[in-house]
Amino acid sequence: MRGSIFNIPNIITFCRIIVTPVLFILLLHSPGKIMSFCAAVIFVLASITDFLDGYLARRMNQVTSLGKFLDPLADKLLVGVALIMMIPLGRVPPWVVALIVGREILVTSLRVVAIREGMTIEATRMAKNKTAFQIVAVVGLLIHYEYKLGWGFLRFSVDFHIIGLIMLYIALFITIWTGADYFYKFFRKISKL
DSSP: OHHHSSSSSHOOOHHHHHHHHHHHHHHOOOHHHHHHHHHOOOOOHHHHHHHHHHHHHHHHHHHOOHHHHHHHHHHHHHHHHHHHHTTTSSSOOOHHHHHHHHHHHHHHHHHHEEEEHHHHOOOOOHHHHHHHHHHHHHHHHHSSSSESSGGGGGOOOOOOOOHHHHHHHHHHHHHHHHHHHHHHHHHEEEHHH
């Protein structure tokens, strides 16, 4: 039993959870350009582990109930903390964060109820896209500042805050859509029992 819980994929997931307080600390006091960039790099590295742990769990045949529980929880913690910490920095609208975090809490609660009813609610392709859009949005909003890229006459500016906001609104739409879809499918299954 011990070997099945403390496997490489689950350890990677634990590391992603441990990174969340680091991100919290980096965003605690109005971070400048360097600290914002560092927070974005840490967030990207942690997000990469999201794909890595799932891939390794399947590849090594080490998919566990603990891993199935912790993996989405780690994602929600990482994205949620990043978004919440950017509210006082003025980087994200509070109502958007409230809708995204509220949806995540509702869907997680729905999954618990579904398990008690003997049902499983699998993540859809669209829900996985939602996570990808949220990650890209958070990275842009963490970087926040405008950067001049290129060289010579090919120099141009990239406003990461604007890019992050655009991606955030796309993520919000997908987040609400997939949340409604989960509830629709759940109640349809319940009505057939």
